[in-house]
Amino acid sequence: SENFSMVAPHSKRPVNEDKIFAASRQAKEAIEKYGFENVINSTVGALLDDNGKLLVLPTVIKVLKNLPPEEIAAYAPIAGLPEYLETVKTAAFRECMPEGYIEAIATPGGSGAIRHTIWNYSEMGDYILTSDWYWGPYKTIAEEHGRKITTYTFFDENKNFNIKSFREKLNQLLKIQDRVVILLNSPAHNPTGFSLEISEWEEVINILKNFAKNKDKKIILFSDIAYIDFAGEKNKSRQFMKLFGNLPENILTIVSFSMSKGYTLYGMRSGAMICITSNKSIAEEFKNVGQFSNRGVWSNGTRSAMKILAEIFKNSELLSKVETERNVLKKMLNERAQSFVNEAKKIGLDICPYKSGFFITIPCNNPELVSEKLKKDNIFVVPLQKGIRFAVCSVSKEKCLKAPLKLLNAIKNI
Numbered sequence: 001s002e003n004f005s006m007v008a009p010h011s012k013r014p015v016n017e018d019k020i021f022a023a024s025r026q027a028k029e030a031i032e033k034y035g036f037e038n039v040i041n042s043t044v045g046a047l048l049d050d051n052g053k054l055l056v057l058p059t060v061i062k063v064l065k066n067l068p069p070e071e072i073a074a075y076a077p078i079a080g081l082p083e084y085l086e087t088v089k090t091a092a093f094r095e096c097m098p099e100g101y102i103e104a105i106a107t108p109g110g111s112g113a114i115r116h117t118i119w120n121y122s123e124m125g126d127y128i129l130t131s132d133w134y135w136g137p138y139k140t141i142a143e144e145h146g147r148k149i150t151t152y153t154f155f156d157e158n159k160n161f162n163i164k165s166f167r168e169k170l171n172q173l174l175k176i177q178d179r180v181v182i183l184l185n186s187p188a189h190n191p192t193g194f195s196l197e198i199s200e201w202e203e204v205i206n207i208l209k210n211f212a213k214n215k216d217k218k219i220i221l222f223s224d225i226a227y228i229d230f231a232g233e234k235n236k237s238r239q240f241m242k243l244f245g246n247l248p249e250n251i252l253t254i255v256s257f258s259m260s261k262g263y264t265l266y267g268m269r270s271g272a273m274i275c276i277t278s279n280k281s282i283a284e285e286f287k288n289v290g291q292f293s294n295r296g297v298w299s300n301g302t303r304s305a306m307k308i309l310a311e312i313f314k315n316s317e318l319l320s321k322v323e324t325e326r327n328v329l330k331k332m333l334n335e336r337a338q339s340f341v342n343e344a345k346k347i348g349l350d351i352c353p354y355k356s357g358f359f360i361t362i363p364c365n366n367p368e369l370v371s372e373k374l375k376k377d378n379i380f381v382v383p384l385q386k387g388i389r390f391a392v393c394s395v396s397k398e399k400c401l402k403a404p405l406k407l408l409n410a411i412k413n414i
C-alpha cells in the first residue's frame, strides 16, 4: 500500500519538491517557449551574466587547470590540506584577524561547517537560534540532525537589526537550554541582503558577554560569511571579526568560510569552519571533534579546491588578479541591485533593508500565490514563508529595473 514505508521513523520527511529548483525548472520551460529576453528567472542563487550564463573568475579556473593531475585526483588529509587551513584564516579575516586561539577544519562548503557546528555544539532536540528571515537549508540541516530552528525578529520598525528581539529570544532559550548555537548570516544576508553595522555587532557581542556571566551557559556564535566577498571593501566588511577576540571562554565563535561565491567554485564543495576562542584547549577540542566528524560523515574535502586557494594566496599577483576579476562582478551586482532598489523606492514597493549581496526580499502576504501570479507574467521568484526572494545575482540590470512594478502589481492584486 502507499502507506507502507521502509525508512526509519526519524528519517520520515515531508516530500516537497525543493521550491527553488521547482521554480527554476519552470523558468527554463518558459524560456524555451517564450525566449530568454521575455522571461525573468530570478531563482538562481549564483552570479549569472546578462544572458543567464554562470560567471566564473577566470584566474581561479586557470589555477585549477594548471594543477598537476595528482593534486586533482588525490585525497586530502581528513582535516584539510595544512596549507589550506593556514590560508583560509587569511582569506576569511584578511586584516581583521581577531585575537585568540584560532583553528580551522576544512568542510565541503559552508554547509559542512553548519552541519558540524549544529551536531557538535548543540544537543539532540535543542533549538538553534536564527533570524526570522533565513536561508532554508538552516532548517533542513537542523532537522536532519534532530534539532529545531527557532527565530527572533530580524528587523525593528526602523529596519535596523532588532537587538531587542535577539536579546529576548536568546534569554528565553538560555532558560531552557544550557547551550545555544546562534546562526548569524552577515554581511550580505541571504535572503534579504542585510548587513549588521559595526555598532550592531558590538551590541550583539555585549549581549552575549552578559549572558556568558552565567558560567553554566555555553554560547556558540556561528558567523556565516558566505557572501562577504560581495559586501564592499574587503577589510571594512570584516571589521566586526575583530570583536570575536578576547571573549569569555564560554563563548565560542565559529566563522564559516566558503569558496562557493567568493571564488565562484560553487560545485567544488570547499569551505572551512574556523574557531576563535580565548581558551587553548577549546581550540584543540574544536579541531579534534571537527576531524572526527569529517571522517564520520564525508571523510575528506576536495583537494583541488583547497590547493587553488593556497596557490592564489601564495602569489600576490594571482591574488590581485582574482580580486580585480571579482571587482568586476561586484560592480555588476551592485548596479543590478541599485536599479532594483531605486525603482522599488520610486514606485513604493516595500523591500527588506538591502545593503549588499545576491538577493533582495519583498515581504508580502501569501507568497506562494504571488509567485504563481508572477509566473503568468513570466517572472520566476522564490516564495519564502513571509515574502518573495528576488535574485539580483542572476538577472540583468534591465530586468532588475522592470521587475519591481510587476512585483508590486502582483502583490496588490491578490
Ligand code: PLP
Residues within 6 Å of the ligand: 045, 108, 109, 110, 111, 112, 135, 185, 190, 224, 226, 257, 258, 259, 260, 266, 270, 271
Ligand atoms: N550560508 C548561506 C546563507 C548560503 O546562502 C549558502 C549558500 O547558498 C551557504 C551558507 C553555503 O554554501 P556552500 O555550502 O556552497 O558554501
